[in-house]
Amino acid sequence: DAGVIQSPRHEVTEMGQEVTLRCKPISGHNSLFWYRQTMMRGLELLIYFNNNVPIDDSGMPEDRFSAKMPNASFSTLKIQPSEPRDSAVYFCASSLRLGRTGGELFFGEGSRLTVL
Amino acid sequence: AQTVTQSQPEMSVQEAETVTLSCTYDTSESDYYLFWYKQPPSRQMILVIRQEAYKQQNATENRFSVNFQKAAKSFSLKISDSQLGDAAMYFCAYAASGTYKYIFGTGTRLKVLA
DSSP states (O other), X not given: OOOOEEEOSEEEEOTTOOEEEEXXXXXXXXEEEEEEEXXXXXXXXXXXXXXXXXXXXXXXXXXXXXXXXXXXXXXXXXXXXXXXXXXXXXXXXXESOOGGXXXXXXXXXXXXXXXX | OOEEEOOOSEEEEETTSOEEEOOEEEOSOSSEEEEEEEEXXXXXXXXXXXXXXXXXXXXXXXXXXXXEETTTTEEEEEXXXXXXXXXXXXXXXXXXXXXXXXXXXXXXXXXXXX
């Protein structure tokens, strides 16, 4: 399997612009996560999908952030409008088994976002 | 609330030597899982080793092993015969059974000296 695929790998944009990050989870995985990593705050869970349904979006910082999962093989994280404080590495991760089985998270390579 | 603490921001080890990375956690749960993830400069986080709390035996994966002390809530990672490719950030993580929320520590940067 190709693993979790994220795009773009790097994104530089100007404040106020819309940013869309994309993720293709591992085929067959039913759980998808979006994380944000910064030096100051470490790894933060933004949103969790199970079977394409958003279960927990309490980590989404503001209404400027939105995420969708239209089908089992694709998810997007959108920031509109972007701000310099959104600069971070955004990770997508997927998993097959969670909960009682303590499933492994499979991470993508991340999208490094820089907002000028 | 559950927390994960990695008190060593940075560690160094000579190639071929052994190093131990520390992790402590706090939880009131009795059934949970602990993980060590490696994040090399390429950024992708990769699972190194996993421990189920109900298992008393320490997990081992080749050169990587853990010292799981449930009563002390300690979960250290030992890397034997360190290699240059082991240089990375290492994150300790916790997940309670029945939940999707993984709690990550702040990470330890491991440098391997040739």
